Amino acid sequence: MVTALEKLRKYLDKIRDKNKEFNIFLELFSEEELIKKAKEVDEKIKNKRAGRLAGYFIGVKPNINVLGLHASCSSKVLENYLSTYDATVIKKIKDEDGIILGMVNSDEFACGSSGETSAFSPVRNPTNPNLIPGGSSSGSAACVAAGFCDLSLGSDTGGSIRNPASHCGVVGIKPSYASVSRYGLIDLSMSLDQIGPFARTVSDAALLLDVIRGKDENDSISLNSKKLNLNDLGKKKDFVLGILDFKINNSKIQNLIDKKIKEIKKKYNWKIKKIKIDHIDLAIETYYPIVYTEFFSGTRKLDGRKYGKKIEDFCGPEVLRRILGGAEITKAEHEGRNYHLALRVKKLIEKEYSEAFKEVEIILSPTVPRLPHKIGEKISVEEMYSYDALTIPSNLAGNCSMSLPVGKVEGIPVGIQIMADKFNEQKMLEVASLIEKTNETK
Amino acid sequence: MAGFLYKDLSKKEREEISLESKKIINSFGKKLELVKNLPSESSIEKNSGYRLEEKESPCDLNFKKRILENAPHKTKDSFISEKKSW
Numbered sequence: 220m221v222t223a224l225e226k227l228r229k230y231l232d233k234i235r236d237k238n239k240e241f242n243i244f245l246e247l248f249s250e251e252e253l254i255k256k257a258k259e260v261d262e263k264i265k266n267k268r269a270g271r272l273a274g275y276f277i278g279v280k281p282n283i284n285v286l287g288l289h290a291s292c293s294s295k296v297l298e299n300y301l302s303t304y305d306a307t308v309i310k311k312i313k314d315e316d317g318i319i320l321g322m323v324n325s326d327e328f329a330c331g332s333s334g335e336t337s338a339f340s341p342v343r344n345p346t347n348p349n350l351i352p353g354g355s356s357s358g359s360a361a362c363v364a365a366g367f368c369d370l371s372l373g374s375d376t377g378g379s380i381r382n383p384a385s386h387c388g389v390v391g392i393k394p395s396y397a398s399v400s401r402y403g404l405i406d407l408s409m410s411l412d413q414i415g416p417f418a419r420t421v422s423d424a425a426l427l428l429d430v431i432r433g434k435d436e437n438d439s440i441s442l443n444s445k446k447l448n449l450n451d452l453g454k455k456k457d458f459v460l461g462i463l464d465f466k467i468n469n470s471k472i473q474n475l476i477d478k479k480i481k482e483i484k485k486k487y488n489w490k491i492k493k494i495k496i497d498h499i500d501l502a503i504e505t506y507y508p509i510v511y512t513e514f515f516s517g518t519r520k521l522d523g524r525k526y527g528k529k530i531e532d533f534c535g536p537e538v539l540r541r542i543l544g545g546a547e548i549t550k551a552e553h554e555g556r557n558y559h560l561a562l563r564v565k566k567l568i569e570k571e572y573s574e575a576f577k578e579v580e581i582i583l584s585p586t587v588p589r590l591p592h593k594i595g596e597k598i599s600v601e602e603m604y605s606y607d608a609l610t611i612p613s614n615l616a617g618n619c620s621m622s623l624p625v626g627k628v629e630g631i632p633v634g635i636q637i638m639a640d641k642f643n644e645q646k647m648l649e650v651a652s653l654i655e656k657t658n659e660t661k
Numbered sequence: 662m663a664g665f666l667y668k669d670l671s672k673k674e675r676e677e678i679s680l681e682s683k684k685i686i687n688s689f690g691k692k693l694e695l696v697k698n699l700p701s702e703s704s705i706e707k708n709s710g711y712r713l714e715e716k717e718s719p720c721d722l723n724f725k726k727r728i729l730e731n732a733p734h735k736t737k738d739s740f741i742s743e744k745k746s747w
Contacts, residue, residue, distance in 0.1 A: 540678050563700055598665075
């Protein structure tokens, strides 16, 4: 059996060898410190006192506080901000003997869908370094895909976990809203943000999710959820699946997903129905007024007095676009009209999903409707925002959803999105683990 | 067409981004206005205090200096504060 120390040395060698090429890790704990932790874990394993994450090495998105590391949010604004405490998710990981390796790169303040907006240069896709890895949890997906660590944490506001998971060919989960504590997360949009895991397999992602979920007195909206039964993953069961009625422009992606659905229907004899969400076409238009407004509000503390530098003076174009958009919406003359309108459409979409989940247990769709572009390629704002057209609805509805790799188009990994109703993570993971089995048999 | 790579922004670029963000908000707002049968406003929390556009007050550079001098634990640009240790 490989010890934690041996595993650590393997990961550190790989990071030394490849990190410059992919620009994934921004900061690591010192080698001395990591070796000490790995030896402690090995000792615990030997004495049969180890936690559930013993032997797992984990990368963290830099908008999550880890004591002793910089929570820079991949921005010059907070580049010198050293976390003074552990976020609840980090504390839970440490309690189960998981070892945090360091902070990974991301889009600046989680604003982006490509990994290009980082102030510390873009993250590169380990499956093809000329392409974007997706975002905003770009480094979190890339560090797992590149084999730099076992697991990672990201945050998902409109697809920021599932989108890079799809482009990098790894598993990424957005838990139900309020199921994972956000204490210690530097927020993008407080009514949509969730922290979630990345892994190379469904069972590893489920394990990390089970460790970090649950009520936390430091996050008043967080709720308790049922413990996940990891033993049930991979066991054949009957499910009624919904196929999202939504046309995407990339027929190759659609064909790959359709083929996979046909395959699993045949293999497991699952019932399949078409599901229509009437206002899904307005997801992007609903999402951005909410994000702009809440991001503008959340960043007012970054005025250069208490933390780092004044955000408007040091941020990049996408962060500024969102701040100025939020400033516009909240002007007294507009009375927050577009924000309130967006909140009402959000409610409507949430209701439509609730109705849909009375008919089916799971809704399937492609995770991302397009293939990743080349790093630095000029695309319109609308095109950039369209990357998240199929992931945003889950954040608006508060459901759980995840991306699972199901194949490649033009050599680029493509993921299927598996969505379940609020707090139905168990069901979602059971379906995912059965679909994953069909990938393995190829 | 926009570039999404991080860069330092000129005054002109800042103005362009400002106009662009207004355009995006207006275009999104127009589409949302067309939605029928929206849930009532009563289910949405609405606060009454809106920000008034005023002239920006100049940043007090001494404030940052003072607060950092006053802090028992600090880094170059920020202070470290724990419950009861201030």
